Amino acid sequence: xxxVSQHNHHVILSEAASLELGCNYSYxxxxxxxxxxxxxGQHLQLLLKYFSGDxxxxxxxxxxxxxxxxxxxxxxxxxxxxxxxxxxxxxxVTGGSYIPTFxxxxxxxxxx
Amino acid sequence: xxxxxxxxxxxxxxxxxxxxxxxxxxMNHEYMSWYRxxxxxxxxxxxxxxxxxxxxxxxxxxxxxxxxxxxxxxxxRLLSAAPSQTSVYFCASSYSMLETQYFGPGTxxxxx
Numbered sequence: 568x569x570x571v572s573q574h575n576h577h578v579i580l581s582e583a584a585s586l587e588l589g590c591n592y593s594y595x596x597x598x599x600x601x602x603x604x605x606x607x608g609q610h611l612q613l614l615l616k617y618f619s620g621d622x623x624x625x626x627x628x629x630x631x632x633x634x635x636x637x638x639x640x641x642x643x644x645x646x647x648x649x650x651x652x653x654x655x656x657x658x659x660v661t662g663g664s665y666i667p668t669f670x671x672x673x674x675x676x677x678x679x
Numbered sequence: 680x681x682x683x684x685x686x687x688x689x690x691x692x693x694x695x696x697x698x699x700x701x702x703x704x705x706m707n708h709e710y711m712s713w714y715r716x717x718x719x720x721x722x723x724x725x726x727x728x729x730x731x732x733x734x735x736x737x738x739x740x741x742x743x744x745x746x747x748x749x750x751x752x753x754x755x756r757l758l759s760a761a762p763s764q765t766s767v768y769f770c771a772s773s774y775s776m777l778e779t780q781y782f783g784p785g786t787x788x789x790x791x
Contacts, residue, residue: 576719599777610769610782611722657722661777666712666737671721 569594571660573670580648581678588643588673590658598662600641602632605655605672614656617641628652650679681705683783685770691789692760700755700786702770708781710773711753712737713745715766716785722769728753729776760790 574589592598602614615626622634632643641658658670686701704711712727724737728747742764744756753772757764770783 601779603780603782610784611771611780612782613779616779659780664776666724666727666776667773667780669714669722671719 569660569662569665569668571658571668571670573656573658573673575673576671577674577676579676579678582650583647584677586643586645586648586652586675588656588658588675590641590643590670591639592641592658592660592668593639594660594662594665595639596663598660600632600634601659601661601667602626602630602641602643603657603659603669605657607654611657614643648675648677650677653677683770683772683781685768685783685786687786688784689787689789691791692757693791694760694762696760698757698760700757700768700770700788702753702755702783703751704753704770704772704781705751706772706781707750708772708774709750710776710778711747712771712780713743713753713755714769714771715739715764716769717766725755725768757788762790764788765790 570593572591600617603611604614605611617624617634625631656673661667683704709730713725714722723739726745728734734745768786771780773780
């Protein structure tokens with residue numbers, strides 16, 4: 568079975584700080600990778616995804632993620648966070664015959 | 680498109696009561712799933728379906744039943760509610776297991 572690890576459970580930053588959230592997965596075959604965001608009181612929505620091609624993908628609101636196959640990683644980055652980025656972030660992977668697998672999530676708090 | 684809809688938004692039950700959480704999507708998605716979200720636990724898969732008439736168990740299926748008689752609807756039944764089932768429940772759908780998941784707004788359930 569595949570698994571997804573998010574190393575940072577809680578992150579607290581000040582506005583304008585840079586962000587990097589780690590995500591590692593265990594499946595060795597071809598994968599599709601996702602980052603979802605859940606703003607307070609809302610449902611999950613897609614932030615960005617990687618299926619193939621350029622391993623550096625750009626999403627909404629200035630977020631980007633880099634797929635490094637050799638490290639089984641798909642880390643999320645943003646050069647300068649805003650207060651409105653306060654949310655919970657979930658990494659997810661699909662691949663082969665496996666159902667989508669989500670990480671446990673990272674809670675990000677951005678202080679103004 | 681309404682996307683993924685869930686009803687009710689909030690529900691309070693007494694221990695031992697049964698109820699059905701409704702989920703519907705109008706995107707002609709084959710794959711549908713139910714998750715529960717608890718603090719510190721991320722998203723845990725309860726049941727999923729790859730098409731009408733086909734359902735399977737996820738990570739935490741005990742105490743829940745599902746059926747998929749149509750492509751659009753995927754109700755979740757709580758057979759005999761327990762306080763441990765207090766949670767926020769999200770329904771999601773996608774074209775296939777490999778694609779982007781679209782989430783509903785969630786149902787917040789309190790079992791007394």
